[in-house]
Amino acid sequence: xxxxxxxxPDAPVAKRPVPxxxxxxxxxxxxxxxxxxxxxAETVSSEELAxxxxxxxxxxxxxxxxxxxxxxxxVGYDVASLQHQLExxxxxxxxxxxxxxGVGNLGHALAGYAGFAGRGFPVSAMFDVDPDxxxxxxxxxxxxxxxxxxxxxxxxxxxxxxxxTPGPAAQGACDxxxxxxxxxxxxxxxxxxxxxxxxxxxxxxxxxxxxxLAFHVARRHVAGESETAGALRPTPAGDTNGTANGxxxxxx
Amino acid sequence: xxxxxxxxPDAPVAKRPVPxxxxxxxxxxxxxxxxxxxxxAETVSSEELAxxxxxxxxxxxxxxxxxxxxxxxxVGYDVASLQHQLExxxxxxxxxxxxxxGVGNLGHALAGYAGFAGRGFPVSAMFDVDPDxxxxxxxxxxxxxxxxxxxxxxxxxxxxxxxxTPGPAAQGACDxxxxxxxxxxxxxxxxxxxxxxxxxxxxxxxxxxxxxLAFHVARRHVAGESETAGALRPTPAGDTNGTANGxxxxxx
DNA sequence: CTGTGTGAATTGCTTCACAGCT
DNA sequence: AGCTGTGAAGCAATTCACACAG
Numbered sequence: 001x002x003x004x005x006x007x008x009p010d011a012p013v014a015k016r017p018v019p020x021x022x023x024x025x026x027x028x029x030x031x032x033x034x035x036x037x038x039x040x041a042e043t044v045s046s047e048e049l050a051x052x053x054x055x056x057x058x059x060x061x062x063x064x065x066x067x068x069x070x071x072x073x074x075v076g077y078d079v080a081s082l083q084h085q086l087e088x089x090x091x092x093x094x095x096x097x098x099x100x101x102g103v104g105n106l107g108h109a110l111a112g113y114a115g116f117a118g119r120g121f122p123v124s125a126m127f128d129v130d131p132d133x134x135x136x137x138x139x140x141x142x143x144x145x146x147x148x149x150x151x152x153x154x155x156x157x158x159x160x161x162x163x164x165t166p167g168p169a170a171q172g173a174c175d176x177x178x179x180x181x182x183x184x185x186x187x188x189x190x191x192x193x194x195x196x197x198x199x200x201x202x203x204x205x206x207x208x209x210x211x212x213l214a215f216h217v218a219r220r221h222v223a224g225e226s227e228t229a230g231a232l233r234p235t236p237a238g239d240t241n242g243t244a245n246g247x248x249x250x251x252x
Numbered sequence: 253x254x255x256x257x258x259x260x261p262d263a264p265v266a267k268r269p270v271p272x273x274x275x276x277x278x279x280x281x282x283x284x285x286x287x288x289x290x291x292x293a294e295t296v297s298s299e300e301l302a303x304x305x306x307x308x309x310x311x312x313x314x315x316x317x318x319x320x321x322x323x324x325x326x327v328g329y330d331v332a333s334l335q336h337q338l339e340x341x342x343x344x345x346x347x348x349x350x351x352x353x354g355v356g357n358l359g360h361a362l363a364g365y366a367g368f369a370g371r372g373f374p375v376s377a378m379f380d381v382d383p384d385x386x387x388x389x390x391x392x393x394x395x396x397x398x399x400x401x402x403x404x405x406x407x408x409x410x411x412x413x414x415x416x417t418p419g420p421a422a423q424g425a426c427d428x429x430x431x432x433x434x435x436x437x438x439x440x441x442x443x444x445x446x447x448x449x450x451x452x453x454x455x456x457x458x459x460x461x462x463x464x465l466a467f468h469v470a471r472r473h474v475a476g477e478s479e480t481a482g483a484l485r486p487t488p489a490g491d492t493n494g495t496a497n498g499x500x501x502x503x504x
Numbered sequence: 505c506t507g508t509g510t511g512a513a514t515t516g517c518t519t520c521a522c523a524g525c526t
Numbered sequence: 527a528g529c530t531g532t533g534a535a536g537c538a539a540t541t542c543a544c545a546c547a548g
Contacts, residue, residue, distance in 0.1 A: 021539060027463035031442060045507065054444040057507090058541055065509055073508045073547045090463050091470025098462070109361030110458070115442060119459040121466075159469045160462060183472060184465035186458075190283060190367060192306040200468040202461050206362070206438075207371040209454055210350070210412060211279035211342050213436035214373075216452040217411045218343025220435060273517065297529065309529095310519060317531055325525045325530045 018089070022063045028053050029060070030086040031119075037079050045076035092120050099125040099158040099182065101173040102165030103133050103143050106188055110164055111138040121160070125152050129169075146176065153180030164188045174201075270341075274315045280305050281312070282338040283371075289331050297328035344372050351377040351410040351434065353425040354417030355385050355395050358440055362416055363390040373412070377404050381421075398428065405432030416440045426453075 032052045036044050046064075050057040064070065064077070067089050071077045087093055098121050100107055110116075111126055127146045128134055134145045144152060153161070161177035163170050163185060170189035177185060178199055187193050187203045195201055284304045288296050298316075302309040316322065316329070319341050323329045339345055350373050352359055362368075363378055379398045380386055386397045396404060405413070413429035415422050415437060422441035429437060430451055439445050439455045447453055 019539065023464050023467050024460065026467075027460040028444075028457075030463070031459070032444075047507080052444065056541075058543095059539090061508065062510080062540080069509070071508050074506045075548075076507070089467070089470075091466040091468075091473075092463065094466075094470060094473070096462075096466050096469065105364045105366075106361045109358045112357045113458065114357075115459050116462070119462070121459070121462045160465050184469050186461050186465060192280075192304070198472070200465060202465060204456060204458070204461060205280075206365065206456070207283070207367050207373070208276065208279040209438050209456060210348075210368070210371070210373045211282070211344065212275050213412050213438060213452060213454060214343040214346075214348050215275050215278075215341065216343075217348065217436050218341075218346060220450070220452075221343075221346070271517065299529085308519080310521090311517090313530065314518080314532080321531065323530050326528050327526075328529070 016066045018066045022066055023090075025053070025055065025059075025063055026086055026090060029063070030083065030090065033079055033083045033086065037083065041079055043072075043076040043078055044082075046071070049077070094159075095157075096121055096159050097124040097156055098122065098160045098162060099127070099149070099153055099156075099177065099180075100162045100164060101127045101146065101149060101177065102163060102169070102189075103128040103130075103138065104164065104166070107162075107164035108138065110162060110188075111141065123162075124156055125158060127152075127173075146173065149173070149176040150180040153177060153182055158182055160184045160186065162186045162188065163193070167191045270318045274318055275342075277305070277307065277311075277315055278338055278342060281315070282335065282342065285331055285335045285338065289335065293331055295324075295328040295330055296334075298323070301329070346411075347409075348373055348411050349376040349408055350374065350412045350414060351379070351401070351405055351408075351429065351432075352414045352416060353379045353398065353401060353429065354415060354421070354441075355380040355382075355390065356416065356418070359414075359416035360390065362414060362440075363393065375414075376408055377410060379404075379425075398425065401425070401428040402432040405429060405434055410434055412436045412438065414438045414440065415445070419443045 029049060032049060033044070035052075036049070046057040046061045050060040053060065061071075064082075067085050070082055070085050098116065100110055100123050103111060103126055107126075107128070111123055116123060123139075123141060126138065126141050126143045127149050128143055129146050133143050136143050152158075158177075158180065159182065161174075161180075161182040161184070163173045163177070165173050167189050170187065170191045171193060173189075174185060174187070174193045174195065178195060183198060184200045185193065185195070185202070187201055188205075190205055190207060193201050193203075281301060284301060285296070287304075288301070298309040298313045302312040305312065313323075316334075319337050322334055322337050350368065352362055352375050355363060355378055359378075359380070363375055368375060375391075375393060378390065378393050378395045379401050380395055381398045385395050388395050404410075410429075410432065411434065413426075413432075413434040413436070415425045415429070417425050419441050422439065422443045423445060426437060426439070426445045426447065430447060435450060436452045437445065437447070437454070439453055440457075442457055442459060444455075445453050
């Protein structure tokens with residue numbers, strides 16, 4: 001209740017909407033900024049960063065404009081300061097702690113994936129039902145029994161849950177995470193999770209990804225059969241919701 | 253004989269546009285159709301299939317309309333026949349064979365992921381540079397040296413390549429696949445691959461997924477500060493979340 | 505002059521609502 | 527009646543193009 005009018009009188013920090021599609025790309029820009037920083041660059045132009053990210057510069061500038069004006073006209077963006085802004089907007093300045101439910105084939109790989117810890121998402125709890133797995137350590141993290149998901153998540157302030165169980169167990173795992181206060185879930189199981197409206201779910205479905213690619217293989221067969229491989233369809237740059245679709249070929 | 257009620261007045265191959273976003277969902281519908289089939293259903297209505305897929309029925313019908321009219325008014329869709337149509341459109345009636353480059357942490361899991369073979373995407377070749385890996389078998393498949401990617405892909409008619417190498421090696425792996433005639437690539441490495449315009453790339457970036465979720469965690473903190481955590485509102489869950497993200501408490 | 509920031513135009517996707525088949 | 531298929535309306539995201547700051 002008491003809906004805060006929100007529209008401040010003259011709030012210096014305006015809260016723009018920030019389109020969902022933009023958020024996905026901000027994460028990409030951030031990674032590339034890291035590379036620019038490593039190579040010693042002080043500033044980047046929208047053109048440079050855009051090319052490296054596989055988007056066009058107008059889109060990049062519009063994306064960045066949602067965070068405010070952090071560029072310098074005639075010069076570009078200050079790498080370090082832009083990195084900082086992106087981290088702030090993406091919530092990476094808050095501590096995030098990740099829980100993984102399901103330590104089978106895929107879960108095991110996720111547990112050991114260096115990219116997580118290295119990017120600010122340490123896996124701080126892991127769960128499974130298999131007695132052979134409960135009790136072992138992976139990458140130094142103890143695998144606990146699924147029955148403890150709720151309490152452990154609360155105790156350790158888990159903010160993000162990953163579901164990597166077999167399909168049939170996924171909804172149950174999800175429910176436990178939600179009861180443990182986790183409001184953001186990354187789902188690798190091939191099912192559509194049912195969650196309360198305040199819980200955010202993103203799905204990574206590997207079989208679906210392959211099927212989308214298979215579709216393009218088939219398309220190519222039909223199109224390429226008669227057409228001389230010339231017809232360049234409007235670059236499938238569009239990343240639909242869900243997992244990002246790269247594919248962007250430079251504007252040529 | 254009787255010209256089918258196709259739209260094609262003189263276009264033998266009626267190539268509807270089929271939006272990119274739709275293709276992604278078709279794969280989801282197909283999986284759920286499989287479940288309906290297993291449970292013995294002969295037909296499904298757009299409403300049933302839509303609910304199970306987490307989308308609304310209008311969107312589902314529009315999606316299916318891109319393949320033609322395969323439903324029966326007043327009844328619904330014949331499960332088996334719709335399955336068949338979806339498989340055809342998604343190119344699953346053609347044989348797909350998948351190659352995996354990079355058998356490290358993640359690659360290993362992908363190699364053993366039952367969901368692939370089970371869904372018509374048998375991994376038929378695997379590659380790595382590590383001498384400790386080259387020569388071993390995973391799930392019965394021999395790991396070969398990366399130097400053979402090109403010839404092996406050609407010989408076995410690989411249609412889809414998966415890149416699961418460390419970032420710095422990804423572009424090289426990609427180039428080899430392309431030279432081997434692979435025109436569809438699923439990229440798990442955190443880099444933007446450069447490819448010729450006729451090659452389709454989809455990217456699965458786990459760190460990006462987590463960052464997008466982190467963004468929503470942060471949003472919640474700002475927006476949810478005033479809201480009490482209780483009140484499980486009658487989830488209009490209707491559809492909202494689908495393949496990708498769930499819902500964001502819409503302020504205002 | 506260079507490169508950002510942004511209104512305006514455009515494209516593409518989703519939702520609505522209803523005509524038409526069974 | 528019940529449910530599909532689809533034009534039309536409504537939104538959201540992308541691209542264009544240019545004013546303006548450094």
